[in-house]
Amino acid sequence: MRDHLSGGIFTESEESADCFQLAVALKNILQQRGVTFRFNTTVRQLAADSNRKVSVQTTAGEHLTPDHIVVALACESTALLKPLGIAVPVSPLKGYSLTVPIERAADAPMVSITDYERKVVYARLGERLRIAGMADMVGLNRRIDTSRIEALKQEARNLFPDAGNYDLATLWTGLRPATPKGKPIIDGTRYGNLWLNIGQGALGFTLAPGSASVISHLLRGQALPFGKNVFTLADA
Numbered sequence: 001m002r003d004h005l006s007g008g009i010f011t012e013s014e015e016s017a018d019c020f021q022l023a024v025a026l027k028n029i030l031q032q033r034g035v036t037f038r039f040n041t042t043v044r045q046l047a048a049d050s051n052r053k054v055s056v057q058t059t060a061g062e063h064l065t066p067d068h069i070v071v072a073l074a075c076e077s078t079a080l081l082k083p084l085g086i087a088v089p090v091s092p093l094k095g096y097s098l099t100v101p102i103e104r105a106a107d108a109p110m111v112s113i114t115d116y117e118r119k120v121v122y123a124r125l126g127e128r129l130r131i132a133g134m135a136d137m138v139g140l141n142r143r144i145d146t147s148r149i150e151a152l153k154q155e156a157r158n159l160f161p162d163a164g165n166y167d168l169a170t171l172w173t174g175l176r177p178a179t180p181k182g183k184p185i186i187d188g189t190r191y192g193n194l195w196l197n198i199g200q201g202a203l204g205f206t207l208a209p210g211s212a213s214v215i216s217h218l219l220r221g222q223a224l225p226f227g228k229n230v231f232t233l234a235d236a
């Protein structure tokens, strides 16, 4: 690989983590603290009353009017918010990842690597190597396109041919909720109990704690630590 490189930037402070494990651990802690999760329940509709108070209707037949609703449904937010007259400019950028069991540890990267030229990232997750890339504009289509997977595998094979058996890769596809300026939308709305936390694009895991901090400050009516909110819908 050395022959193909002209240089790189090493960020010593960078870390990688398994977002699924973190989400499960967080869920367990929150459940212990009394939070109720409604899994396998879809929000069918948001509706406002004459006092601009928004209610949530779910597929479980519930009709809830909570003190606060934070819409954080990524690309699906657009359709749900439209009937309330809120237009969020969020577009799906479809990407793929492969997670490969590492067979030869010395031939797999130890640190997270971003190949800027080819827009592919490599992250070591313990005994596994995760390779992610592609940005396809195909709407809300979540089907795995095998030709895109093969292209990603080929990139990985070129760079780390002996790291693992790419034929054993676990395949995944997801939609990055992209905004025009690449900034998330974390904002209130004209409805007193309705908030937005959408559009973290290619960095939703990285930006999750910061976004949560911003939305919790806004919800409580507290000043943001960095001053003016730069994540408004108006400036998206």
Ligand SMILES: Cc1cc2nc3c(=O)[nH]c(=O)nc-3n(C[C@H](O)[C@H](O)[C@H](O)COP(=O)(O)OP(=O)(O)OC[C@H]3O[C@@H](n4cnc5c(N)ncnc54)[C@H](O)[C@@H]3O)c2cc1C
Pocket (backbone or CB within 6 Å): 041, 042, 043, 044, 072, 073, 074, 075, 076, 077, 080, 093, 094, 095, 096, 097, 121, 132, 133, 173, 174, 175, 176, 177, 197, 198, 199, 200, 201, 202, 203, 204, 205, 206, 207
């Ligand atoms: C290939 C790839 C690699 C990536 N790598 C990284 C990375 O290394 N680091 C990083 O920080 N980010 C990464 N990202 C980006 C990250 O995945 C997204 O930014 C993040 O998932 C956005 O989080 P979200 O919660 O807003 O949306 P999502 O993760 O899309 O979650 C939205 C949730 O809302 C649910 N939902 C939708 N509609 C409804 C409804 N009507 N009722 C109830 N629930 C509903 C969905 O089921 C889903 O669970 C990557 C993305 C891709 C595609």
